[in-house]
Amino acid sequence: MQYESPKLFLEGTWKGKGRVIDSLDYNEELEFTRIKPNVYFYRQKTANEAKGPLHSEVGYVRVFKDANEAEGKIELAVTHPFGVAEISEGTFSDNKATLKTASIARTSSAIAPYVTVLTRVFYLKDDNTLTYTVDMGTSTKEECPHLEGELKRV
Numbered sequence: 581m582q583y584e585s586p587k588l589f590l591e592g593t594w595k596g597k598g599r600v601i602d603s604l605d606y607n608e609e610l611e612f613t614r615i616k617p618n619v620y621f622y623r624q625k626t627a628n629e630a631k632g633p634l635h636s637e638v639g640y641v642r643v644f645k646d647a648n649e650a651e652g653k654i655e656l657a658v659t660h661p662f663g664v665a666e667i668s669e670g671t672f673s674d675n676k677a678t679l680k681t682a683s684i685a686r687t688s689s690a691i692a693p694y695v696t697v698l699t700r701v702f703y704l705k706d707d708n709t710l711t712y713t714v715d716m717g718t719s720t721k722e723e724c725p726h727l728e729g730e731l732k733r734v
Contacts, residue, residue, distance in 0.1 A: 585617030586645040586652055589675055589704050596710075598626060598729030606634055608729055610710075618643050622658060636661060643672060654679060656700075663690035666698060675704040693718040708733040 594610040611623040620643070625636040637658050645652030654672040656679050659665050664686055670679035679700045686694060697717040704710055710731045717723030 584645050584647045586643055588612065588614075588620060588641065588643050588654075588672065588677075590641070590677065590702060590710070591620065593734050594710050594731035595734050596729060596731030598712075598727055598731075600727055601725045604628060604631075604634075608731060610731060612641065622656065639666075660695075663687035664695055666695075668698060668700065670700075677702045693720040697723050699723065705730075 590610075590612040591614055592612060594608075596608060597605060598608040599605045606626040606628045608624070608626045611621070613621045615621050620641040622641050623636070623638050626634045628634055637660050639656060639658030642655045642657075643652055644654075651671045651673050654670050654677050656666070656668040658668075664684060666681060667683040668679040669682045670677065672678075677700075679698075681697045681699070684695060684697075695716060695718055697715075699715040700712065701714075702710060702712045710733070712727070712729050712731075713725065714727040715723050716726035
């Protein structure tokens, strides 16, 4: 199999609005910076006008694509400030990436209910508009819609 070094449609900085389903709206910023031919630095942060900073995460994205295939493989290795390290894997195309948890590790101080699964879908509506959904399952709740948002390239 011959892999090429594809350019990921997520590359760049994105800002916009997101929301916790049936709960809370927030401002969000995503950053995907290419640091090697198939590796991107990833940073995400959210804040609410009334509550201030809410969540952030940081990590790396790796992409692999066989020159003869329409979709490539995408991997995300990310840490969360509540004591979780996540590895997710999936597929990507020119305008969509879908990732599902392959592994989660927790620190000894992580508090239940524990995250057990995350499914992230990023979709490029047009050159400057990115939408996403995140489904989450925990040790007390089956996987269900958790977050959604729409961001603009800046």
